[in-house]
Amino acid sequence: MTAPRPLRRWILPVLALAVVSVAWSTAPTQDGPELHDLMRGVKKSLRTVGDALKDPAGDAQALEALAEMEVLLLASKGHDPTNLSEVERADRESHRAAYRADMARTLITALELEIAILEGRRDAAAEMLRGPLLQQRNDGHDKYQPADG
Ligand code: HEM
Helix, strand or coil: CCCCCCCCCCHHHHHHHHHHHHHCCCCCCCCCCCHHHHHHHHHHHHHHHHHHHHCCCCHHHHHHHHHHHHHHHHHHHCCCCCCHHHCCHHHHHHHHHHHHHHHHHHHHHHHHHHHHHHCCCHHHHHHHHHHHHHHHHHHHHHHHCCCCC
């Protein structure tokens, strides 16, 4: 069995953060990278997955980028939505919960994409990327980015 390719060095602290986030799953984790930095990483991974799926020999690269995306989404889930202070105080807990659920759903979509690639269903994976994943990104940004952002 070949050794897995090393993930980029910066991913390890993020992975550690994600593990802490899971361990403290009842409280949002605000330590570690800021949400906008995690999101930039998600964007980069998404682009790599999209490009790799156009390359018939790109499965390994797509899987590596998806592994990164999943860690970043898991870490993102531990943050508060950026527009929380714009929401009425009485609605903040439900807004926070909705954000967390939506980020969890996006993580599930990334995992479904991974499963599709592992099972040789590349066309289905590309469809999931173009459809649900981009839809969840757009909806998440509409709901949780600040009004001026
Ligand atoms: C594949 C999916 C996604 C991609 C590629 C993506 C990408 C991005 C990018 C590029 C930014 C701007 C970062 C910056 O330069 O400041 C951003 C910001 C943000 N995204 Fe996402 N996103 C995704 C999914 C989501 C989801 C599902 C949610 C919510 C459930 C979400 C919530 C946010 C929020 C709240 C911000 C503002 C962060 C801040 O400035 O504090 N995103 N995202």
